[in-house]
Amino acid sequence: MVVPRKGKNIGARLLNSVGRVHVNDPRLWSRALGTDYWASFGETSIDADTGGAKLDDFGWTTTSLAETAATGTGDFLSSSDIGIPDHVLTDASGDLLQSPAIFGSSAHALSVESMLGYAPTQLTMECYASFTVVTGTSNRSGFGLVEDAGSAATAADQLAWIYTDGTNFTLRSDTDSDAGAADDTDWHLWAITVKIGTATDAVEWFIDGTSQGKIDRKTDEWPVSFGMHALTTNRPGLAWLHFSYS
Secondary structure, three states: OOOOOOOOOHHHHOHHHOOOOEEOOHHHOOOOOOOEEEEEOOOOOOOOOHHHOOHHHHOOEEEOOEEEOOOOOOOOOOOOOOOOOOEEEOOOOOOEEEOOOOEOOHHHHHHHHHHHOOOOOEEEEEEEEEEOOOOOOOOOOEEEEEOOOOOOOOHHHEEEEEEEOOOEEEEEOOOOEEEEEEOOOOEEEEEEEEEOOOOOOOEEEEEOOEEEEEEOOOOOOOOEEEEEEOOOOOOEEEEEEEEEEO
């Protein structure tokens, strides 16, 4: 029998008896609680009535996106010859994908504490994505975290946003920025972590497991959503997406 800790909410009786809880259907992101939230993109992932409803019936915004099948040119389980995966593509200026704004709230923190048995101190967003075209400079073409009630299409609403400045991949908000590796059109594993405590340098970003640097965490802008947007000529694409608390 697991006994709740003194002074904690009733959910604390779960402690380690539950552990990590995965929400694997993006249509349930705003309807289910978990420690991990997953989404996979490709053919029928957005526009088809798969399972009974379109993604935009569940709090997502999906504007003129192209559901794209894998090319099948990679090697088996290869990290060097990967081909092109199933993904959703921004194939025109103005294309947009945005999730419900649910991440980083006190409500999520309390539910995660009930599941894990401890209060979370970090939110991680990781995704497998590519800038399939990088011929221009636009801080509104990219992906990342978007402020509460904000739009991925609005530069001022970008809280932790990855884009290319025409030379380097960069993480930005409307108050801070950090330049990283030289840009390319390869598929990468991207990650953004946000930690509690001091806001200075509390947001760190990674490409294929390598830290690119840090920016300050913004206040009074939570919970946040995930967003991806294209403007002018740059064209980000997204294969899968994962949020987790730890």
